[in-house]
Amino acid sequence: MAKIAFSGHGLDRADHARVDPERLAAYRSSPDALMVELDGLSPLLDADNALRWCSLEGLGEEAELVFLGLKGDVPLFAAVPQAGDDRPAYLQRPAWKEISLLPAQDLAIYGGARSLMDWHARHRFCSRCGGPTVIAKGGWQRDCTACNAQHFPRTDPVTIMLVEHEGSLLLGRGLQFPERRYSALAGFVEPGESIEEAVAREVLEEAGVRVSNVTYIASQPWPFPSQLMLGCHSIAQSRDLTVDTTELADADWFSRAEVEAAMSGTADEDSLRFLPPPETAIAHYLLKWWLERG
Numbered sequence: 001m002a003k004i005a006f007s008g009h010g011l012d013r014a015d016h017a018r019v020d021p022e023r024l025a026a027y028r029s030s031p032d033a034l035m036v037e038l039d040g041l042s043p044l045l046d047a048d049n050a051l052r053w054c055s056l057e058g059l060g061e062e063a064e065l066v067f068l069g070l071k072g073d074v075p076l077f078a079a080v081p082q083a084g085d086d087r088p089a090y091l092q093r094p095a096w097k098e099i100s101l102l103p104a105q106d107l108a109i110y111g112g113a114r115s116l117m118d119w120h121a122r123h124r125f126c127s128r129c130g131g132p133t134v135i136a137k138g139g140w141q142r143d144c145t146a147c148n149a150q151h152f153p154r155t156d157p158v159t160i161m162l163v164e165h166e167g168s169l170l171l172g173r174g175l176q177f178p179e180r181r182y183s184a185l186a187g188f189v190e191p192g193e194s195i196e197e198a199v200a201r202e203v204l205e206e207a208g209v210r211v212s213n214v215t216y217i218a219s220q221p222w223p224f225p226s227q228l229m230l231g232c233h234s235i236a237q238s239r240d241l242t243v244d245t246t247e248l249a250d251a252d253w254f255s256r257a258e259v260e261a262a263m264s265g266t267a268d269e270d271s272l273r274f275l276p277p278p279e280t281a282i283a284h285y286l287l288k289w290w291l292e293r294g
Contacts, residue, residue: 002285003104004218004219004220004282004285005104005107005108005220005279005280005281005282006107006108006111006112006220006221006222006223006280007108007220007221008104008105008108009069009105009108009109009111009112010071010105010108011068011069011070011071011076011109012069012070012071013069014067014069014070017067017138018067018137018138018140019137024067024138027067027075028056028065028067028075028077029056030075031055031057032073032074032075033055033056033074033075033076033077034053034054034055034056034074034075034076034077035053035054035055035056035059035065035076035077035078035079036051036052036053036068036076036077036078036109036110036113037051037052037053037054038078038079038081038113038114038117040081040083040085041081041084041085041114041117041118042098043098043099043102043110044098045098045101045102049101049102049103050102050103050106051102051106051109051110053076056077059079063079064079064080064120064135064139065077065078065079065080065135065139066078066079066080066113066116066117066120066135066138066139066140067138067139067140068109068112068113068116076109078113078116078117078139079117080117080120080121080135080139081117081121082121083121083122084117084118084119084120084121084122084225085118085225087224099280100278100280107280110223111221111222111223112221112223114223115153115155115221115223115225115226116139116140116153118223118225118226119153119154119225119226120135120139120142120153123142123151124142126144126146126147126149126151127149127151128144128147128149129144129146129147129149130146131144131145131146131147132144132145132146133145133151136150140152140153153226154226155221155226155227155228156188156226156227156228157188157189157195157198157227157228157230158186158187158188158189158222158227158228158229158230159186159187159188159189159195159198159199159202159230159232160184160185160186160229160230160231160232160282160283160286161184161185161186161199161202161203161211161214161231161232161233161234162184162217162232162233162234162286162287162290163184163185163203163207163209163211163234163235163236164233164234164235164236164290165235165236165238165239165253167255167256168239168253168254168255168256169253169254169259169287169290170185170203170207170209170236170241170251170252170253170254171183171184171185171251171252171254171274172184172185172206172207172243172248172250172251173248173249173250173251173274174248174249175247175248175249177249178275180272180273180274180275181274181275181277182250182252182254182274182275182276182277183276183277183281183283184231184277184283184286184287185202185203185206185207185248185251186202186229186283187201187202187205187206189230195214195216195230195232196214196232199211199214199232199234200212200214200234203234203236205244205247206243206244206247206248206251207241207242207243207244207248207251208240208241208242208243208244209236209237209238209239209240209241210236210237210238211234211235211236211237212234212235212237213234213235214232214233214234215232215233215234216230216231216232217231217232217233217286217289218231218282218285218286218289219231219282220281220282220285222282229282231282231285231286233286233290239253254273254274256291258272258273258274259276259287259290259291260291261273262274262275262276263276263284263287263288263291
């Protein structure tokens with residue numbers, strides 16, 4: 001199967017360099033160093049629909065730069081914008097036009113950079129004492145200038161799960177989804193909870209269905225703002241639904257034939273019972289996995 005979107009950037013993260021101020025300074029002053037060009041947190045594309053990069057020449061020492069890693073021998077950086085954006089992906093549709101055009105590696109580089117830039121922009125003050133924080137460890141840490149607390153970029157785990165019952169799948173339509181757009185159910189993993197427990201709890205809360213036999217399939221970094229989607233499969237004990245309408249606009253069971261038709265890409269949309277999730281979402285990958293598994 002194809003690689004999952006936002007993964008596989010192929011950069012050398014060069015962790016050894018992050019703790020070496022002299023090496024970081026040499027990377028930053030290198031004439032080969034490049035900085036990804038962003039409009040706030042949205043990507044800017046060149047004529048080939050790839051990420052645009054520019055030289056660091058003329059950039060002041062006061063600029064907050066994050067060291068993304070090495071592409072071959074070339075150091076790559078990104079500049080922290082003035083403001084972050086913690087809105088969910090469906091509210092950021094203007095950026096999706098550019099995102100959908102990016103090659104797979106560029107999409108992965110952009111996703112990682114976006115998560116980091118957003119975190120830095122929204123964590124300029126210490127959560128312990130309120131003092132100002134500064135970039136440390138090449139941008140993979142922020143230190144408080146008042147109490148010396150260390151802060152690290154966060155990644156929030158989210159379970160996203162296929163729920164199967166006798167050859168059919170349970171899919172849901174989020175409150176902000178377009179009409180007829182359905183996807184796998186999903187929810188954040190809570191403190192003190194395993195992945196398996198989170199899957200069972202979220203499906204029960206959102207759809208009133210009890211599941212068992214939870215298995216892990218694959219994961220995806222999702223930079224809106226910074227989740228790790230944990231793709232799973234589970235078996236439902238029944239098809240009886242009690243939909244939580246504060247979480248979902250609808251949930252329903254779909255047969256293998258209906259899933260195949262939606263995922264074919266060739267069927268007339270008006271003839272489909274539902275529209276599948278976009279290819280950039282791990283839910284699309286999970287549906288393909290389910291169909292190919294047979």
